Amino acid sequence: MTEAYVKQEINNRIATIEFFHPAHNSLPGDILAKLANTITEAGKNDGVKVIILKSGGDRTFCAGASFNELININDADTGKIFFSGFANVINAMRKCPKFIIGRIQGKTVGGGVGVAAATDYCMATKFAAIKLSELNVGIGPFVVGPAVERKLGTSGFSQIAIDANSFYEAEWAKQKGLYNEVYETLEELDEAVQKFAENLCNYNPEAMKEMKKVFWSGTEDWDNLLAERAGISGKLVLSDFTKETLKRFK
Structure with missing residues (x-):
């Protein structure tokens, strides 16, 4: 079984950051920390103009938080630290001065939907259904x-958050604004992502940096907001209800 990893390749000013985990690309704390750090470093690298964010394998983009870690949380501080992992990745993407293109090859769940939503331009295959399963x-x-x-609007977000058992098709996610393009095959997706990234390399990096600031304006408080939200999840994961439910899933 292949080990979990985060890796980066830089070719022709395009940084491709890829994460992988053998359990359907679920993300434990150490991988989330590496991912946040890699995105931050690529943002500072003058040799990089555009970032592509992808995951390994061809079936699932990301299964969300690591279940094994979730089950083992026994106090609020540990819970907050665990849930801060996704907060740190989203904030790294938000603050990165370069456009991040998401390449979503398959289903994405929970925290994975958050990662896809934090990209600046997101392209997917028709197999990339989404689900917010946290409830x-x-x-x-x-x-x-x-x-x-921010991507789906309050209506779309509340719909998938409440209907926590259902996958919503890639076409639905496109109509709501999460995906910018949806492709029939993985090959078509990869070709389109590459071409799009190469095209962005022709533009003024200063202009792209300023545009990114504009697109993310109004999110300046997210360092605090997402930390607060991590605290809410950290408390809830200790509730009797959640503990019992996690035992059943185990």
């Missing part, structure tokens, strides 16, 4: 909520 286990999509709501 299923007794918590809620608190940390990723602001990023998802």
